[in-house]
Amino acid sequence: MSxxxxxxxxxxxxxxxxxxxxxxxxxxxxxxxxxxxxxxxxFNLGAKRWHATGEVLPDAELASIRTHDAILxxxxxxxxxxxxTLERGLLLKLRFELDHYVNLRPSKIYPxxxxxxxxxxxxxxxxxxxxxxxxxxxxxxxxxVGTPQELATEVSVNTAFGVERVVRDAFARAQARPRKKLTxxxxxxxxxxxGHLWTRTVDAVATEFPDxxxxxxxxxxxxxxxxxDPSRFDVIVTDNxxxxxxxxxxxxxxxxxxxxxxxxxxxxxxxPSMFEPVHGSAPDIAGQSKADPTAAILSAALLLxxxxxxxxxxxxxxxxESDIASRGTSPRSTEExxxxxxxxxxxxxxxx
Amino acid sequence: MSxxxxxxxxxxxxxxxxxxxxxxxxxxxxxxxxxxxxxxxxFNLGAKRWHATGEVLPDAELASIRTHDAILxxxxxxxxxxxxTLERGLLLKLRFELDHYVNLRPSKIYPxxxxxxxxxxxxxxxxxxxxxxxxxxxxxxxxxVGTPQELATEVSVNTAFGVERVVRDAFARAQARPRKKLTxxxxxxxxxxxGHLWTRTVDAVATEFPDxxxxxxxxxxxxxxxxxDPSRFDVIVTDNxxxxxxxxxxxxxxxxxxxxxxxxxxxxxxxPSMFEPVHGSAPDIAGQSKADPTAAILSAALLLxxxxxxxxxxxxxxxxESDIASRGTSPRSTEExxxxxxxxxxxxxxxx
Ligand SMILES: CC(C)[C@H](C(=O)O)[C@@H](O)C(=O)O
Ligand SMILES: CC(C)[C@H](C(=O)O)[C@@H](O)C(=O)O
Numbered sequence: 001m002s003x004x005x006x007x008x009x010x011x012x013x014x015x016x017x018x019x020x021x022x023x024x025x026x027x028x029x030x031x032x033x034x035x036x037x038x039x040x041x042x043f044n045l046g047a048k049r050w051h052a053t054g055e056v057l058p059d060a061e062l063a064s065i066r067t068h069d070a071i072l073x074x075x076x077x078x079x080x081x082x083x084x085t086l087e088r089g090l091l092l093k094l095r096f097e098l099d100h101y102v103n104l105r106p107s108k109i110y111p112x113x114x115x116x117x118x119x120x121x122x123x124x125x126x127x128x129x130x131x132x133x134x135x136x137x138x139x140x141x142x143x144x145v146g147t148p149q150e151l152a153t154e155v156s157v158n159t160a161f162g163v164e165r166v167v168r169d170a171f172a173r174a175q176a177r178p179r180k181k182l183t184x185x186x187x188x189x190x191x192x193x194x195g196h197l198w199t200r201t202v203d204a205v206a207t208e209f210p211d212x213x214x215x216x217x218x219x220x221x222x223x224x225x226x227x228x229d230p231s232r233f234d235v236i237v238t239d240n241x242x243x244x245x246x247x248x249x250x251x252x253x254x255x256x257x258x259x260x261x262x263x264x265x266x267x268x269x270x271x272p273s274m275f276e277p278v279h280g281s282a283p284d285i286a287g288q289s290k291a292d293p294t295a296a297i298l299s300a301a302l303l304l305x306x307x308x309x310x311x312x313x314x315x316x317x318x319x320x321e322s323d324i325a326s327r328g329t330s331p332r333s334t335e336e337x338x339x340x341x342x343x344x345x346x347x348x349x350x351x352x
Numbered sequence: 353m354s355x356x357x358x359x360x361x362x363x364x365x366x367x368x369x370x371x372x373x374x375x376x377x378x379x380x381x382x383x384x385x386x387x388x389x390x391x392x393x394x395f396n397l398g399a400k401r402w403h404a405t406g407e408v409l410p411d412a413e414l415a416s417i418r419t420h421d422a423i424l425x426x427x428x429x430x431x432x433x434x435x436x437t438l439e440r441g442l443l444l445k446l447r448f449e450l451d452h453y454v455n456l457r458p459s460k461i462y463p464x465x466x467x468x469x470x471x472x473x474x475x476x477x478x479x480x481x482x483x484x485x486x487x488x489x490x491x492x493x494x495x496x497v498g499t500p501q502e503l504a505t506e507v508s509v510n511t512a513f514g515v516e517r518v519v520r521d522a523f524a525r526a527q528a529r530p531r532k533k534l535t536x537x538x539x540x541x542x543x544x545x546x547g548h549l550w551t552r553t554v555d556a557v558a559t560e561f562p563d564x565x566x567x568x569x570x571x572x573x574x575x576x577x578x579x580x581d582p583s584r585f586d587v588i589v590t591d592n593x594x595x596x597x598x599x600x601x602x603x604x605x606x607x608x609x610x611x612x613x614x615x616x617x618x619x620x621x622x623x624p625s626m627f628e629p630v631h632g633s634a635p636d637i638a639g640q641s642k643a644d645p646t647a648a649i650l651s652a653a654l655l656l657x658x659x660x661x662x663x664x665x666x667x668x669x670x671x672x673e674s675d676i677a678s679r680g681t682s683p684r685s686t687e688e689x690x691x692x693x694x695x696x697x698x699x700x701x702x703x704x
């Protein structure tokens with residue numbers, strides 16, 4: 001059996017290309033072992049492109065990206081691009097245009113990883129962040145800009161359609177996990193309209209999943225538990241903005257954004273899903289081979305899993321886990337980490 | 353010299369009355385030492401009242417509260433009241449009606465307090481959370497509720513007037529602190545309209561405070577630093593929702609909501625300011641004398657400071673600090689903690 005997948009690669013800016021190179025190396029290696037191949041098209045998008053041409057995401061390139069089976073993204077942006085230009089015009093544009101309604105962010109404390117918590121316990125949960133609604137829709141505006149009468153708004157848009165599909169996906173993920181627990185995070189005591197839609201939807205879908213234990217936390221309380229009792233979480237489902245905040249916090253708690261991977265998933269398969277590390281382009285350390293490629297490599301594992309290759313994904317996860325467990329305190333270069341993980345993939349670390 | 357202040361007291365529900373009793377005991381004690389007195393009016397508002405009468409905050413009571421010099425609130429709510437009823441109808445109604453545009457939340461790791469962080473360092477910052485705008489304005493709605501076509505929105509409203517006054521207050525607070533540092537937290541790469549108003553306002557006001565070092569963090573990055581490097585913060589200024597999230601997280605990091613106090617401040621003095629612990633009514637431990645009254649007592653100190661009695665406030669803070677430093681591991685009742693702090697106030701703990 002052999003299949004070739006079309007992979008769109010957006011290395012991006014800063015440390016993006018550095019970590020992407022390592023992720024591709026590991027991806028190709030494991031793919032070969034599983035009898036599949038990746039036919040890659042690189043897209044030059046991000047700050048460099050914007051500086052050079054003023055373009056963010058031309059329609060023709062978006063159309064071309066659509067023809068691929070999946071997308072691997074490094075990181076985009078640098079501080080000289082006006083804030084929002086690449087975020088709204090490229091990253092969120094891709095998530096919205098390709099209907100990435102499940103923004104999947106696993107959080108796990110790997111044995112050996114340093115965490116800022118004194119007693120974290122066993123932590124292994126996944127955040128299912130809604131990816132196409134909420135305050136991220138870009139439905140805001142401003143009048144009288146720059147005057148003392150300026151008024152600026154941001155509208156969080158939530159639909160039964162959009163909430164139900166992501167809630168259903170989260171329940172299915174909880175079902176596939178041993179603990180079978182789902183926590184809705186929102187702020188339904190203040191954002192009552194959106195909050196009640198989310199709460200009612202979870203209650204309704206819960207009746208179809210009687211074996212899943214469901215609870216609810218306000219977003220402020222959830223941040224407390226993420227540092228005082230992170231092991232209580234299994235699957236968290238939440239809106240786009242709360243998910244953004246909670247997943248960065250979760251990454252910090254579970255050993256840093258150096259190991260936090262994410263998938264922007266279109267579960268219906270109507271467009272390619274996109275996989276990226278949670279971290280940004282980190283211009284301060286770019287070009288120095290200091291970036292940790294682990295998050296990008298774990299994102300490649302999420303990509304394999306999404307393409308229906310769970311054994312290949314597990315092989316990367318096991319290699320990463322075993323590499324992390326044996327990491328010393330002496331710093332390694334981006335390539336060294338990539339090589340070490342690749343060696344463990346090739347060496348056939350036991351997949352547990 | 354002697355002055356009597358009119359104090360509105362809203363003990364509320366759950367542990368609210370328990371912690372409020374201890375806060376009042378300490379407040380009266382320190383007031384007597386400073387030649388002032390509090391003439392208290394108790395308002396029966398919250399879940400109990402709602403259950404008994406269906407009323408949340410009758411106009412006449414709001415008008416009566418307005419005639420006071422300050423408000424001390426315990427905590428309101430219980431799980432049998434529909435979510436949002438008391439939050440929007442009582443707590444937020446008071447904040448909005450009384451123009452509490454500065455929601456002040458100090459975060460400090462007191463020596464001796466247990467924190468979930470392995471190496472927190474010296475942490476002592478204050479969050480200036482905007483209190484009268486943002487997604488808290490209640491400007492949302494829903495159509496086709498309960499149908500597959502439901503649409504629910506929440507609008508974040510931000511005005512130059514509202515942003516500038518709270519930013520100015522935050523700069524003034526930074527100026528009065530030794531480190532003279534101010535961090536704006538927002539999400540201006542996604543919420544571009546509101547975010548740019550906040551960013552531009554901070555940049556403009558900064559020119560009047562040339563000795564304040566200013567920086568900016570996205571809210572997701574701010575949560576990371578709150579657990580990995582909380583000592584970097586001095587004064588944080590942020591919007592209503594981000595402030596809600598960051599201050600609960602800050603409380604968790606600095607030893608728990610048992611010691612997190614807050615002031616809902618109207619700096620212009622056009623209405624009384626309100627002081628309350630950050631914690632809620634905790635119905636699960638209510639009536640058992642298990643609640644820690646420290647946050648309520650520290651809220652009373654913020655109240656004294658706001659009324660222009662900084663020495664009296666410092667006396668409470670010193671008593672709390674010295675009590676915390678000598679806390680053992682054996683649990684004490686709510687009264688015992690209150691008594692211990694009162695004894696240190698009476699005993700004249702040195703005010704540092
Ligand atoms: C860069 C930004 C638009 C993005 C987001 O807010 O979603 C990032 O923080 C993330 O979490 O992927
Ligand atoms: C109870 C709720 C309305 C309130 C808020 O969100 O402001 C609380 O969480 C707080 O922080 O004081």
